[in-house]
Amino acid sequence: MKGVCLCIHPFFSKSMSLCAIPSAQVIPEESIFSGYESSHPLTVKYFKVMQDGTYWFQRLLTIESSFMRNVHEMPRQVIQHVEKVQGQKEYDIIYGGGGLAIIHAALMAKVYGYSVCLFDKYGVGLTHRDWNISYQELLVLRDCGLFSEEQLQSFITCSYRSGFVKFHDANSAIKTPHLWMDNVLDNALDANALLAAARAIVIEHGGVILDNAQFKSIEVDGRLASVHILEHGTQKTLYTPLFIDGMGAFSPIAKALNPKAPFTHCCPTVGTISSGFKTGTGEREVDFSVGEILVTNEDMLPDGRQLIWEGFPSSNNRFVTYLFFYDAIDSPSDKSLLNLYELFFEKLSSYKEPGEHFDIGRPLFGIIPSYSHKALGNARKSADDNILCIGDAAALSSPLSYCGFGSFVRNLPRMTQALHQVLQSKKLTVDSLKSINAFESRVAIMSNFAAFLQGKKGQPSNTVNETMNLFMDVLASLPKHISQEVFRDTMQWESYNLMMSTVPKRHPMSYKILIRTHGFWGLLRWALNFVGFTLSEKRKKS
Numbered sequence: 001m002k003g004v005c006l007c008i009h010p011f012f013s014k015s016m017s018l019c020a021i022p023s024a025q026v027i028p029e030e031s032i033f034s035g036y037e038s039s040h041p042l043t044v045k046y047f048k049v050m051q052d053g054t055y056w057f058q059r060l061l062t063i064e065s066s067f068m069r070n071v072h073e074m075p076r077q078v079i080q081h082v083e084k085v086q087g088q089k090e091y092d093i094i095y096g097g098g099g100l101a102i103i104h105a106a107l108m109a110k111v112y113g114y115s116v117c118l119f120d121k122y123g124v125g126l127t128h129r130d131w132n133i134s135y136q137e138l139l140v141l142r143d144c145g146l147f148s149e150e151q152l153q154s155f156i157t158c159s160y161r162s163g164f165v166k167f168h169d170a171n172s173a174i175k176t177p178h179l180w181m182d183n184v185l186d187n188a189l190d191a192n193a194l195l196a197a198a199r200a201i202v203i204e205h206g207g208v209i210l211d212n213a214q215f216k217s218i219e220v221d222g223r224l225a226s227v228h229i230l231e232h233g234t235q236k237t238l239y240t241p242l243f244i245d246g247m248g249a250f251s252p253i254a255k256a257l258n259p260k261a262p263f264t265h266c267c268p269t270v271g272t273i274s275s276g277f278k279t280g281t282g283e284r285e286v287d288f289s290v291g292e293i294l295v296t297n298e299d300m301l302p303d304g305r306q307l308i309w310e311g312f313p314s315s316n317n318r319f320v321t322y323l324f325f326y327d328a329i330d331s332p333s334d335k336s337l338l339n340l341y342e343l344f345f346e347k348l349s350s351y352k353e354p355g356e357h358f359d360i361g362r363p364l365f366g367i368i369p370s371y372s373h374k375a376l377g378n379a380r381k382s383a384d385d386n387i388l389c390i391g392d393a394a395a396l397s398s399p400l401s402y403c404g405f406g407s408f409v410r411n412l413p414r415m416t417q418a419l420h421q422v423l424q425s426k427k428l429t430v431d432s433l434k435s436i437n438a439f440e441s442r443v444a445i446m447s448n449f450a451a452f453l454q455g456k457k458g459q460p461s462n463t464v465n466e467t468m469n470l471f472m473d474v475l476a477s478l479p480k481h482i483s484q485e486v487f488r489d490t491m492q493w494e495s496y497n498l499m500m501s502t503v504p505k506r507h508p509m510s511y512k513i514l515i516r517t518h519g520f521w522g523l524l525r526w527a528l529n530f531v532g533f534t535l536s537e538k539r540k541k542s
């Protein structure tokens with residue numbers, strides 16, 4: 001019987017640090033898969049042959065159960081406001097979670113000189129996703145003083161010349177050709193290499209990293225916080241004036257701050273990095289110079305889910321394929337990643353044709369959160385006394401692109417500068433921290449478009465494809481920079497208005513789709529988001 005109590009991941013073997021799966025979750029390989037062999041035969045088959053497949057399967061199961069808990073259970077009382085925290089400051093900032101948080105920590109340590117400590121229940125700087133971003137957006141990490149341009153280039157595993165969006169139109173009245181875009185998500189990054197470099201910066205600047213340490217609870221008094229963790233099964237308390245929550249979509253802190261809904265919408269996503277697809281320029285072949293940003297090749301499933309593919313080269317011979325769908329948290333749709341993986345393996349050859357030497361490398365998966373703001377500004381709580389949420393724990397990335405990494409990078413300089421000022425003022429109360437977040441009104445308004453991508457049970461199966469073909473037709477008729485802005489989360493107010501006024505001109509009956517999708521309250525929320533967008537533009541200009 002093969003056990004998996006210690007997994008030496010390639011990234012950690014480089015830095016000679018062990019990535020140990022927390023002991024409570026150590027399960028022998030046979031038993032982790034055996035319960036799923038009959039219900040998810042393809043998923044089990046492929047995870048068994050992947051490198052570190054048992055480890056990744058275990059992380060998949062953890063997300064699955066965290067998601068159920070997060071949606072259906074009451075929040076745990078993890079934050080306690082006390083009169084006085086007893087203890088002495090050990091670090092300027094402590095971070096829970098070692099994904100995007102380590103980039104933030106590296107910047108705060110290197111550029112601003114703060115002492116930092118990071119912990120993660122797995123390994124700090126080990127993620128199960130890779131990121132795509134345009135080169136121009138990536139350069140923010142150079143401009144803010146974190147990495148050199150050479151370093152940034154070393155994280156890029158592949159760049160493609162152009163990308164497209166294409167919705168299935170066999171059953172649509174409007175048929176739209178591929179919408180081509182340059183400089184959109186056109187660089188594939190090795191996320192773990194980037195995070196490893198950030199980890200090295202943290203260590204170089206005296207930061208402390210605790211792998212296999214799980215957040216339990218926090219006490220705050222507005223001046224100091226005591227953070228209780230379980231490190232390798234042993235309880236420990238750490239003291240800091242500022243705790244940054246980077247524990248992702250299922251952060252217990254985010255749930256405690258937003259008991260009803262830490263996020264309102266989500267994008268369950270599964271995929272792999274694989275090699276050996278048939279290459280060429282045919283629809284089901286892989287062209288290593290092209291990125292496929294959003295592609296559908298069938299109408300909605302009977303339960304209302306509109307499955308969407310994404311595919312892009314990740315290195316010379318490897319290709320990333322994702323399958324995902326847009327959803328609302330309170331919808332009855334099946335959000336199980338395991339079930340989605342089974343569909344992924346079943347349907348993969350309908351998207352890209354595996355060749356003779358097809359080989360599945362690493363899995364990539366997650367439930368990406370987003371928040372729909374029924375307000376003029378940010379309606380999501382992402383701070384408390386001595387606490388600030390970032391990344392997926394703040395759920396402020398685009399509900400249309402779900403590019404959480406892109407949103408984080410775009411807002412990093414603004415957020416860290418503002419945080420530096422608050423840290424200097426030593427006023428770490430909720431009132432000082434609550435405005436430090438990645439909220440952007442131009443991004444918030446796009447949740448109204450994202451609604452068109454979300455199918456519902458009972459609708460005609462071509463609903464999403466037909467609507468998106470209409471929208472792609474409008475974008476194709478407009479200057480190219482507008483589609484770039486839509487898919488790069490950088491919508492300009494003037495572009496937005498041009499786009500909105502073109503829809504009824506090109507498609508006079510589109511108001512019917514608008515009313516069907518949004519209803520009265522939805523349109524009111526859209527109007528509210530638009531007023532918020534307009535006011536924020538006015539503020540920027542004045």
Ligand SMILES: Cc1cc2nc3c(=O)[nH]c(=O)nc-3n(C[C@H](O)[C@H](O)[C@H](O)COP(=O)(O)OP(=O)(O)OC[C@H]3O[C@@H](n4cnc5c(N)ncnc54)[C@H](O)[C@@H]3O)c2cc1C
Nearest residue numbers: 097099100121132214215247248366391392403404405406
């Ligand atoms: C398959 C996939 C592809 C994506 N592709 C892109 C892309 O191309 N471009 C883009 O911009 N965005 C992309 N995204 C979105 C982006 O990856 C996320 O927004 C981003 O990774 C979120 O990072 P995070 O650190 O906030 O959260 P996470 O990556 O979820 O990290 C949270 C960390 O917290 C740890 N943690 C959780 N609970 C605890 C606890 N109790 N104690 C201690 N530690 C804990 C976890 O172990 C984890 O390491 C993609 C997402 C997915 C799922």
